Amino acid sequence: MLFNTVDFAFFFPVVFFIYWFLLKKDLKAQNFFIVIASYFFYGFWDWRFLSLIFISSLVDYVVGLQLGRTENSRSRKFLLITSIVVNVGILFFFKYFSFFLFSFVDSFKFFGNEIEKSTLQIILPAGIGFYTLQTLSYTIDVYQKKITPHKDPVSFFAFVSFFPQLVAGPIERASHLLPQFNTQRKFKYNRAVDGSRQILLGLFKKMVIADNCAMIVNDIFANYETLPASTLFFGVMFFKLQIYADFSGYSDIAIGTARLLGFDLMKNFNFPYLSRNLSEYWKRWHISLSTWLRDYIYIPLGGSRVTKSRKIFNIYIVFLVSGLWHGANWTFLAWSLLHATFLLPFILGKNRKKYEPIADEGKLLPSFSTFWRIVCTFLFLVLISGFFRAESMEHAVNYYRHLFSFSIFENPHINLSFLAFIFFFLFLEWLQRGREHLMDIGNIKSRIVRYGIYFAVIFGIFYFGAASQVFIYFQF
C-alpha cells in the first residue's frame, strides 16, 4: 500500500480509530493490532512476501532470546552468524541473485563463451533492504550486549513490521523504537498536529515535486540522444530533486503517521541540499542508513582510529556496501565509489573545516561563501546522480557522453516556471533550516497564516499533483 493512495486514506483512519478508541487502555492489544495492520499494509501489495518478514522476525526473536541465555562465546557467535546468514541470505537471493548470475554470464561472454541465462525472474519484495537492516541491528546489539533480549514476541514482531516505516525507513534501531512498544502511548495534541503537518509536507513533496520531476526526468532519460546537453544537465538536476522529494517525502509521512500513533521515529533528512560539503551532506542525507553503516560496518572495521590507508579502505568498504544495498547494478557501485573518492579529502584533510550545524544562523540570506559552498556541493551531487538514475552502465556512459558536449550552451527544453518553483521551495528550506522540518510552523503566531499555509498545501497537492509514481526507495 502506498501512502499517497486512496487505499491508505481509508486504511489509516480505520487503524487510528481502532487503535485509540477501542484498544486505548490495552498496550498488548495495541501492539498486536499494529502487527495485524502492518501485515495487512504489506500484504496489500503482495501477501506472498509476508512470509519473509515473518521469518526474519521469528529468527531474530529466537536468536535474541538464545543470546540472552548463553555466555559461551562460540555459541553466541554461531547465533549471530545464523541471524546474519538468514537475513542476508534472503536479501541476497531476492536482490542480488539475478545481478550476480547475469554478471557471471556476461563475463563469460566477454571471454568468448556463451552461457544461457536463467529464465528465472525474481521479484524484489518491497522494502526488504530496510527491514533486514533494522532487524539485523537488533541481533548485533544484543550480541554486543548493548541491549537486552526482547521477551515479548508481539512487540518484537510489531517493531520489525511497524507499517509507517516498514518499506522505506527510517531504519530504526531497536534501542530507540523497541522500548516505545513497551510504554503506554498517550495521545498528545501538539505531537499529533506536528505529525499531521509532516504528513502534509510529505504528500506535497511526493505528489507535487517528485511526481512532476519524474515525468520530466523519465522523458529526458528516455530521449537523451536527441536532446541538447543543456537539457540533459537539467535532467540529472530534476532527478536529484525528484529523489530527495520522493524519499524525504516518504520519511516525512512515515514519521508523521508514527507520531499520530504515539511513536517517535528518527529524523532521516536534515535539509541535505543546504550542505556545504560532501561530508556534511552525508550527515544530512538518509541519516538512518548513514548511521547504520557507521555503527555496524565502519566502526567495527576500525573506524577512524586506524592508519590512513586502512581508513581509506574502510571508507571504500562502507560505500561499496551502501552502493550494493541501493541496488544490484553496476551503476550504484559507480555512484557510491565516486562518492567515496570525493569524500576522502573531507575525511582525511588535516585542516578540514567543521561547520556549525545551522548555517549563517539568524540571517535571512546566506553569506557569499556559504552560498558558494552550497551551490558547489549541490552541483557535484547533481552531476554524479546520473549513475543513480541510469538503467545500466552503458546507459550512464552514453548519457554523460551527450551531457559533456558543446550543446551545453544551447537553450534547454525545460519548464522554467517549475524549476523556479523548486528553487523557491529550497529557499523555504533555507528559511526553516533551524527547525525540525519545513512544515514546523508552530512558531507562526497568526492562526490565519498557519491555516492559509495548510490550505495552500492541500490545494497544491490536489491541483498540481502529477500522475502517481511508485516511491523510488521501495526498490531498495
Place this chain on the structure above:
Amino acid sequence: MKKYLLKSLFFLIPVLLVWMVAEIFYRTAENNYTYKTEKIQEGKDEIKGLIFGNSHTFFGLNPAYFQQNVFNLANVSQNIYFDQLLFEKYVDELPNLEFIVLSVEYSSLSQQDNTSEDVWRKYFYEAQMDLDVPIVSDFNPRKYSLALTRRFNVTKDYFKTYLEEGTLVTADEKGWATNYEGQIDYSIEKLGEIVAAKHEDGLLDFSKNEKRLQEIIQMCKKRGIKVLIVNMPVTKAYFSHINKEKWYKITQICQKLAEEHQNVVYLPLFKNEKFELSDFYDADHLNHSGAEKASGIVNQELFLMQNFLKQKN
C-alpha cells in the same frame, strides 16, 4: 483528541466537498461508457454486427461504411478481457446479431489483467456499462466512488472539457471515435519506436487471452454468429520496432482459430500496403480516411465471408 479531530475535520471539509462534486459529476456527465451503453440499448433490435477491440478499432472501423447495421463497441485500451465481458452481456440481448469483429493487435494476446490501463477503467465498465467485472474487489472503495478512481487534476481536466464542450462523449451514435486528442511531439519514426516500446510487455504467454477468444468463438458458434478476426493496420515505423517473432506467433494463433472454427475468418491488415502514412493520425491509429479504407475492406470481407462460410460449411 476531540480538539484534534474537530480541527482535522475542518481541513477535510473542502476535500470532502470536492470529492462529492466530483462524484456527482462522474455519475451524471455522459461519457463514452454511458453513451455506448445507451446507444446499444436503443438499437439492440436492429444491430447485426458488433465491433470489439481497443483504440485501433475504435478509431479505425466506422460503422457508417458498413452495409449492415453495425455498432462499434471498442474503446480506448479495451482488452480481450473486457471484450469478452461485453460480448457475454450483449450476445443474448441482440436478437439479430449475425457477426462480430474481434481485433487482435500486437499487445492483445499477451496483455495481463488489471494492468495500469485497467486500474481505473474497470470501475467505469462495472458502474457505467453495467458489467460484472471479477477484477473489481468488493472491498475496494473505488467500486463505490468513481471520483476516487482518477486523480484530482484528471477530474479537473474532464470537468473543464465538459464545461467547454458540453459532453465527454467522443463517439458517434454508432460508437465510432470522432475525436482524436493525441499530441504528437515527435517524428513518425521516433513515435513508432516509442509506441512500439509502450506496447511491448516482453511476454510470449498467450494462453489466457487465446482461451478467451476460444470461448467467445464457441459461444458464437452455438448461436450461429460469424466471427471476423482482424489485425488493424499500423505504420511502417511502428511495425519496424516490434518483435517480429512475437508478431509471427500472434498471426499463427489467429490463423489457427480460423482453421479450427468454421464460423471464423481471419483478416490480417497489420501491414497492408493499401494504407499510407496519410491514413494515420499517429503511428498506429487510423484517421478518418484510413477508417474509411479499413471499414470498406472489412465490410467487403464480411460480404465475402457469407459466401466463404457457406462453402466452408
